[in-house]
Amino acid sequence: MSIPFQSSAVAQAFEAYPPAMRRQLMALRELIFRTAASTPGVGELEETLKWGEPAYLTTRSKSGSTIRIAWKKTRPTEYAMYFNCQTTLVDTFRSLFPDDFQFEGNRALVFQDSQAVPTDTLAFCVAAALTYHRNGKDGAPVTRKPS
Template sequence: MDAKPPFKDPDVAAKFASFPGAARQGLLTLRRLIYRTAETTPRVGPLEETLKWGQPAYLTPQTKSGSTIRLGLPKGGGFAIYTHCQTSILADFQNQFPDDFIYEGNRGIHFRDGEALPLDKLRLLVRHALTHHLKRRG
């Protein structure tokens, strides 16, 4: 499995290894996007990768700048990226791109296996989530 950066938590690595092949590739692409966005966004700091609700989750424990981002498999197939449902993160993104994605209410975006991901647009969502608390603090 081509995981960059390498997994630090063996439980997270095992979770990725358990995902079906095509979904795993999409989820690894989203994982790389999350890490790259964190590295290039001021005041985010290092990420913690862990499992929350059995899904890979990305937090900003040192700076507390962001809201948790999770990756997983929706019941209908494919793969997904999730934000905290009690924030406006996904609603704000959906206002920008109302017809570009398959939304799951105010919590997630679903993708089909093998689908090319619009990384430039998704980078905006990830950046918004990783800096959510910075905006609220002013």
């Protein structure tokens, strides 16, 4: 699935990443779009930059919370998926999937460049973020592990 960028600024942000990290982040980007398309009520995503990083918003449906993906020069072997730290999302993911992810506080799932990403579990987390407002801000969207 090759999804065109919605803006040249986002495309340039991806181009600025080292090639190996760009591939990893493009895989996360594809997972976000694929999950949005298969999750009822999410609708079309807006792809933009927040803090200079690719961000995915449910602007039209207002069903969810923003997801960002990024690589940082200060942590060259890691890349991450960021969630709004004012939500209960990451705390909930930590309680459901303590061994599946590396967590950064209450805001991110961190991946090593050599690590296989648990895509089914991550898609569940993405769907929870993309429906967070629709299902209630108390963390209600994430109540059980994917089957």
